[in-house]
Amino acid sequence: MSQHARFNRHATPQEAQPSAPQEPAGAGQQAQPSPSDVKRWRQYLADERAEAAVYRDLAQNRQGEERDILLALAEAEGRHEAHWLGLLGERAGKPRRASVRSRMLGFLARHFGSVFVLALAQRAEGRSPYAKDPNATEAMAADEQIHEEVVRGLATRGRNRLAGTxxxxxxxxxxxxxxxxxxxxxxxxxxxxxxxxxxxxxxxxxxxxxxxxxxxxxxxxxxxxxxxATRPTQVTLLAAPKLDLEHNELLLVYLARGMTQEAAEHRVAERMGLLPCDCDPSLSLQPELPDVEDQHEAVGTxxxxxxxxxxxxxxxxxxxxxxxxxxxxxxxxxxxxxxxxxxxxxxxxxxxxxxxxxxxxxxxxxxxxxxxxxxxxxxxxxxxxxxxxx
Structure with a gap:
């Protein structure tokens, strides 16, 4: 992608001396990599492939927005995989085994797909070495930091769902x-x-x-x-047509619920059938529906x-x-x-x-x-x- 290429062109080794310019990390003309570099890059490549597979496996057990988020994370890991493939070239060789951590995540994702996997993935993203690796781009390091927060959000959803149990x-x-x-x-x-x-x-x-x-x-x-006891009821819908217009206490209901004077008056006009009026449409609030239960406070029976x-x-x-x-x-x-x-x-x-x-x-x-x-x-x-x- 263009953003990836832009950061890749400007990434330089942290050890570079100002008086001795070096080829940018990842550029095609860079110096011959050492055996330790090749070994490290191949391990990164294997781990990126494994992490992308974890997110794809988790996505199979999700629907809607969560599924899309997990697939987007897998796509991002694929971009990182392409970076290391570009550096390795013909030296990529036979695929290496992923780290024990990545293999364990993959096993759990395939067989369980639970919040435990997301919690482990959160820790894994937080320990990414890219921020200190001179051959990783700034964009890749930033990606890993963002991924940690994305996975934290997904894991939080799961934690909330099982909080009571x-x-x-x-x-x-x-x-x-x-x-x-x-x-x-x-x-x-x-x-x-x-x-x-x-x-x-x-x-x-x-x-x-x-x-x-x-x-x-x-x-x-x-x-x-x-x-x-604290959740609003539907009594306003039933009682509104019968209220005395001279002493309309419906306004007090909405003020007590925390509305501003203007918003409360607008809602009263809606309930009493006194609209249309040339009012601010943003004041037309959603119908009173029961609040979503706090997952931390009331889960299960x-x-x-x-x-x-x-x-x-x-x-x-x-x-x-x-x-x-x-x-x-x-x-x-x-x-x-x-x-x-x-x-x-x-x-x-x-x-x-x-x-x-x-x-x-x-x-x-x-x-x-x-x-x-x-x-x-x-x-x-x-x-x-x-x-x-x-």
């Missing part, structure tokens, strides 16, 4: 893991028998799951009722949220008592419980990191530190309590 899953499972591990560690440290520790863990599982389910039911139901919270808490709370269910006792059971819960916390933390577009490892380690820290404190309290009672 995801909240119930992560918080429910994490609460089950941490609270029941803490309970088991505290009871074991106090010196009670392993059978008592197991029974306490089962009781903690059931009590916590019921509490989480009931709390989520009340939370979601309350949110939906609150939103329903109260019963669905309650059942999800119950199940996810129970799935987390059962992990610390698995060693006791399989016959382990004493320190061995506690160590096994700690390892199992630690692995589960790493998974939940990494999942949060993936969906939020941040480092899965960092989020996983943070989750692990918080969970095991809480369990360690409870264990120390159990030791102290057992010493006092003993």
């Amino acid at each position: 995801f909240r119930a899953a992560v918080f429910g499972a994490n609460d089950g893991l941490v609270s029941n591990l803490s309970l088991v560690m505290g009871m074991a440290a106090s010196g009670v028998a392993s059978s008592v520790v197991l029974l306490s863990g089962i009781a903690g599982l059931l009590a916590g799951a019921m509490s989480m389910g009931a709390g989520e039911f009340i939370s979601v139901r309350s949110q939906r009722e609150l939103l329903a 109260a019963w669905g949220a309650a059942l999800s919270s119950f199940c996810f808490f129970a799935s987390g709370a059962i992990v610390p008592i698995l060693p006791f269910l399989f016959g382990l006792t004493g320190v061995a059971a506690l160590v096994a419980a700690g390892i199992l819960v630690g692995l589960a916390l790493l998974v939940t933390g990494a999942t949060v990191g993936l969906l939020s577009g941040t480092s899965p490892l960092t989020r996983g380690l943070r989750q692990l530190a918080i969970g095991l820290g809480a369990a360690a404190i409870t264990y120390l309290l159990g030791l102290a309590f057992g010493t006092v009672v003993g």
Whole structure:
């Protein structure tokens, strides 16, 4: 494309000395590239092809605007592919395998096509090396920055759609893991028998799951009722023809909804059939329709949220008592419980990191530190309590 060619003509190596002019990067007359340059370009070429394929695979599972956006991203990656092909020429050789990251994205896009893929793609676009590579054009580096924001927007749509379920899953499972591990560690440290520790863990599982389910039911139901109470009704359409023109309170309705005096008066004239008038057409607002629900505040039903919270808490709370269910006792059971819960916390933390577009490892380690820290404190309290009672 012309813009690509324009930037390509002006791109110069960052290391170029002012007193020693060099051929522009990407120009046909540039110096013979080194083997390391060729290797790097071929890797870029493979990754661009793989990323374009990811966006095309994702587009197959989308419709309308999202599909068009993803195909446009694939087309942009194709332009980058053409740049590296132009530099390589006959040296392009047999296609290289894409990086492990790109291959993993491709596998997920083909088989799942979920928001996780977009979140990973967002991180991948944000780590593009083109800004520091002397052989990439300024336009390509700018493209990658824009792509990150485009993918962030698409991923945000997916995050909004699963916000309620995801909240119930992560918080429910994490609460089950941490609270029941803490309970088991505290009871074991106090010196009670392993059978008592197991029974306490089962009781903690059931009590916590019921509490989480009931709390989520009340939370979601309350949110939906609150939103329903604030949503405008259609009463103005029914009552307008019967209003007293001398004391028209319909104006107050629109003023209370936040309209300006002029816009409110115009809407009243429309509702009362007093138009036509020589008014500003921009004041003709859309008919009053229910506002779109805030996807972060009300997603799904109260019963669905309650059942999800119950199940996810129970799935987390059962992990610390698995060693006791399989016959382990004493320190061995506690160590096994700690390892199992630690692995589960790493998974939940990494999942949060993936969906939020941040480092899965960092989020996983943070989750692990918080969970095991809480369990360690409870264990120390159990030791102290057992010493006092003993």
